[in-house]
Amino acid sequence: MHVQDSTTRPWAWAEDPRAVMWCVTFTRGITPEDVLARYGADARAAQFLTRQQAGRLNDSSLAEGSVLRVGALGAWSFCFEDYGVMGAMPGPLSALSQGRETFSVLRGGDGTNGFAHWRDGQCTERFEPGFTHTKPKPPHPWWDAVQERLDATGKEYPGLVPLLEAVVHHTGAVLDTGTLSGPLLTLRLEDSSRTPDPPPSHPRSSRPPGRILGRPALPGTPPPPAVGRTPNAPITPHTHGAETEK
DSSP states (O other), rough: OOOOTTTTTTHHHHHHHTTOOEEEEESOOOOHHHHHHHHTTTGGEEEEEEEHGGGOOOTTTSSEEEEEEEEEEEEEEEEEEEOOOOOGGHHHHHHHHTSSSSEEEEEOOTOOOEEEEEETTTOOOOOOETTTGOOOOOOHHHHHHHHHHHHHHHHHHHHSSSHHHHHHHHHHHOOOHHHHOOOOOOOOOOOGOOOOOTTTSHHHHSOOOOOOOOOOOOTTTTOOOOOOOOOOOOOOOOOOOEEEEE
């Protein structure tokens, strides 16, 4: 029986015990350059860098910020952050999902993980995978899809691979280890320049988590779609200083 090497498995990057934190978003129907613009960055400043090269941009002597790495997976574009949480914040997520749908998956440095689904500038579901006290009000198709996969592992600490697999079942966009390690359009964006969060009075932020606008596409529905924490072993708290979406 052939067993894949740990560095060649599609989700090796998500299973890496050395990873302190990461955040990834998937958005349908826009280019990688558009993704950067919706985060608040100027795509003209980006350059193609490998993951190792991009790590040099995480300079603690600079102002607070995040290194964004973007690419395309078929009809979907992604943005990956090592040591960053911009992709879990309502400002970028609202912008990314305007006229689109966006998924956000966060492995938090403090042990708190998160999943969010946005469509047309609105959050349809947001929860900490595996923790029932964060379960959205029904209908909650994404909670159901993720929980089913978490339960199927039979593990106390299943990690975030089951969550990523639930997203892939809907999108078909697999962000594998080779793609993530290779050259991607990359830049560093300061926190002060990212797309700001909507004010509390803004309609996009006035609805409680889990409120569905219209009828959501069910997980697994093929494109085009209508569209805390997963138990992990304790990990080192981060000091990035940014707050995730509330």
